[in-house]
Amino acid sequence: MAEATIDTSESTPVPTVVGSSFWRRFRKNIPSLIALVVLILLFAVGLSYWILHLSGVHWPADPNQPDPPAQFTPPSVGHPLGTDDLGRDVLARVLLATHISLLIGFIAVGISVVIGVTLGSISGYFGGWIDAIIMRFVDIMLSIPTFFLVLTVAALVRPNIWYIAIVIGLTRWMATSRLVRAEFLTLRETDYVQAARATGAPHLRIIFRHILPNALPPVFVSAVLGVAGAILYEASLSYLGFGVQPPDPSWGNIIAGGKQYILDAWWLIVFPGMAIFITTLAFYLTGEGMRIALDPKETKQI
Amino acid sequence: MTNTNGHIMQIRGLKTYFPIRRGVFSRVRGWVRAVDDIDLDIPRGQTLGLVGESGCGKTTLGRTILRLIPATAGEVHFDGQSVFDADRRSLRNLRRQMQIIFQDPVGSLNPRMTVEAIVGEPLKVHRLARGRALRQKVADLLQRVGLSPRYLNRYPHEFSGGQRQRIGIARALALEPRLIVCDEPVSSLDVSIQAQILNLLADLQDQLGLSYLFIAHNLAVVEHFSAQVAVMYLGQIVERAWADELYRNPAHPYTRTLLSAIPLPDPHIRRDRLSVPDEISPAPPAGCPFYPRCPQSQDHCRVHRPSLQEISPGHFLACPLEK
Numbered sequence: 221m222a223e224a225t226i227d228t229s230e231s232t233p234v235p236t237v238v239g240s241s242f243w244r245r246f247r248k249n250i251p252s253l254i255a256l257v258v259l260i261l262l263f264a265v266g267l268s269y270w271i272l273h274l275s276g277v278h279w280p281a282d283p284n285q286p287d288p289p290a291q292f293t294p295p296s297v298g299h300p301l302g303t304d305d306l307g308r309d310v311l312a313r314v315l316l317a318t319h320i321s322l323l324i325g326f327i328a329v330g331i332s333v334v335i336g337v338t339l340g341s342i343s344g345y346f347g348g349w350i351d352a353i354i355m356r357f358v359d360i361m362l363s364i365p366t367f368f369l370v371l372t373v374a375a376l377v378r379p380n381i382w383y384i385a386i387v388i389g390l391t392r393w394m395a396t397s398r399l400v401r402a403e404f405l406t407l408r409e410t411d412y413v414q415a416a417r418a419t420g421a422p423h424l425r426i427i428f429r430h431i432l433p434n435a436l437p438p439v440f441v442s443a444v445l446g447v448a449g450a451i452l453y454e455a456s457l458s459y460l461g462f463g464v465q466p467p468d469p470s471w472g473n474i475i476a477g478g479k480q481y482i483l484d485a486w487w488l489i490v491f492p493g494m495a496i497f498i499t500t501l502a503f504y505l506t507g508e509g510m511r512i513a514l515d516p517k518e519t520k521q522i
Numbered sequence: 523m524t525n526t527n528g529h530i531m532q533i534r535g536l537k538t539y540f541p542i543r544r545g546v547f548s549r550v551r552g553w554v555r556a557v558d559d560i561d562l563d564i565p566r567g568q569t570l571g572l573v574g575e576s577g578c579g580k581t582t583l584g585r586t587i588l589r590l591i592p593a594t595a596g597e598v599h600f601d602g603q604s605v606f607d608a609d610r611r612s613l614r615n616l617r618r619q620m621q622i623i624f625q626d627p628v629g630s631l632n633p634r635m636t637v638e639a640i641v642g643e644p645l646k647v648h649r650l651a652r653g654r655a656l657r658q659k660v661a662d663l664l665q666r667v668g669l670s671p672r673y674l675n676r677y678p679h680e681f682s683g684g685q686r687q688r689i690g691i692a693r694a695l696a697l698e699p700r701l702i703v704c705d706e707p708v709s710s711l712d713v714s715i716q717a718q719i720l721n722l723l724a725d726l727q728d729q730l731g732l733s734y735l736f737i738a739h740n741l742a743v744v745e746h747f748s749a750q751v752a753v754m755y756l757g758q759i760v761e762r763a764w765a766d767e768l769y770r771n772p773a774h775p776y777t778r779t780l781l782s783a784i785p786l787p788d789p790h791i792r793r794d795r796l797s798v799p800d801e802i803s804p805a806p807p808a809g810c811p812f813y814p815r816c817p818q819s820q821d822h823c824r825v826h827r828p829s830l831q832e833i834s835p836g837h838f839l840a841c842p843l844e845k
Contacts, residue, residue, distance in 0.1 A: 412629065415630060419644035419697065420613070421643065421647045422647075429632075
């Protein structure tokens with residue numbers, strides 16, 4: 221080799237957003253960091269309360285056990301968030317509903333991400349008439365008022381958690397597919413994809429090795445934001461009586477059950493409402509923090 | 523295609539047009555003629571320099587002959603074998619023999635793959651090596667381009683521009699190709715690094731008998747590197763000659779302008795700069811593509827479309843003034 225020196229005099233490498241640098245950037249966004257901590261607490265509480273409930277340990281009381289003499293007890297030592305019209309403990313019901321909301325949120329988003337990524341990838345990679353057909357299908361899905369579709373279908377079948385999660389997931393994948401398609405359209409033209417094509421790499425290899433890994437970060441962000449949306453959706457459905465069915469508690473149906481007593485028993489509305497608010501806000505702020513940490517344009521400011 | 527001995531690739535009547543789509547139904551309203559009826563031969567074991575300003579279609583030409591962009595018309599033969607008519611199997615085989623090096627050392631390497639995965643991918647795709655043998659082969663390739671095998675597990679962002687360009691070269695070499703399209707491989711590098719990469723490419727050509735199509739927008743870079751040089755303007759070849767002949771006797775007004783734009787190393791010597799209007803205005807449909815900017819244009823350039831004519835042995839020119 222006539223020329224085997226390694227040049228060290230060149231300009232320093234440009235930092236790119238991968239791995240640990242993501243966390244370093246995310247950490248600097250204090251509201252998002254707090255939101256992430258809140259989310260972790262929510263998970264811990266929701267999961268452990270569910271497990272305790274299943275194993276028969278109840279605190280401060282059995283969430284599904286009516287106690288007529290205690291009905292409409294205001295927040296007190298025995299019932300920190302009060303009791304409802306049947307004398308059930310509101311804190312216990314809100315805590316038990318946590319795992320239901322999170323479960324529905326994640327399953328729904330999981331389904332919508334799988335559908336959205338699959339269709340968006342095919343659409344963006346192959347283009348042409350395949351793209352046209354898939355994107356028109358997306359347009360049709362977007363033009364259907366899905367909330368009323370879900371209500372109609374829910375009226376025909378007795379809803380349970382899984383069913384609700386699946387229906388929400390099946391009607392919320394369109395934004396993801398458009399996002400993934402746009403990423404594919406951009407990444408498909410990059411030089412490293414052209415290089416892979418020039419070596420004769422098959423389509424599946426190019427999609428899974430070269431394009432998808434680079435297209436996923438914005439999908440994670442939209443998925444986290446989507447969980448918040450799905451939780452709100454579930455709360456709305458349950459509020460209208462087409463979601464989680466009593467006596468199983470859900471933040472939406474606790475509010476629905478308490479709405480007629482709003483002037484006398486405010487705690488029936490306020491506490492599950494706060495649970496919805498805090499949870500969705502935490503997801504939104506976390507997602508926003510992820511988005512900023514992944515955005516190369518924000519590099520210079522931090 | 524009578525004689526293929528002297529040329530590894532023959533390009534005949536190549537056209538690559540891109541549709542301009544407008545309106546609700548994306549009707550085709552016109553065509554961008556990126557490559558417009560080009561004949562070119564790439565000499566075996568040597569370098570053909572392809573020079574022209576940004577947007578003249580040289581990158582499109584380079585990618586079309588590798589079948590990365592579909593051609594509109596024309597034929598390309600690699601070693602006598604048609605590139606555009608190749609079926610899946612023979613295309614796979616062709617791809618082993620033709621590779622590409624890119625201009626942008628950042629965008630040409632997948633940021634989420636290690637150097638080993640990037641350089642080893644062609645070998646994996648063609649099932650030429652696996653496991654430890656693959657790792658050894660990649661290490662050899664890195665050494666070949668002047669990089670330490672210690673870098674196997676690093677990611678592209680940990681390298682400088684010149685080092686990344688070396689990684690891209692190692693990837694192109696992995697399949698032991700015979701032709702490499704070098705698409706402005708040094709344009710985005712510092713001048714000192716440019717020389718290193720050019721030397722590396724020249725050494726590799728000597729050692730491996732490679733043929734290069736070397737694309738550049740700067741005649742100076744091509745000068746010492748190419749056996750032959752073709753000058754491209756708005757999708758057409760306007761002049762083609764042996765390198766020393768082209769530099770000594772540039773015949774096309776556009777070539778002269780490009781040559782006068784090369785900076786001189788001595789600041790006290792002033793070269794008479796030829797200049798042309800900056801803007802590329804649309805050429806008359808019938809006439810010479812360079813007509814609107816040409817300092818020597820005459821009336822008949824507006825209507826007479828020139829084709830390449832041999833003005834002296836091996837020197838071809840497309841200029842309406844040459845008769």
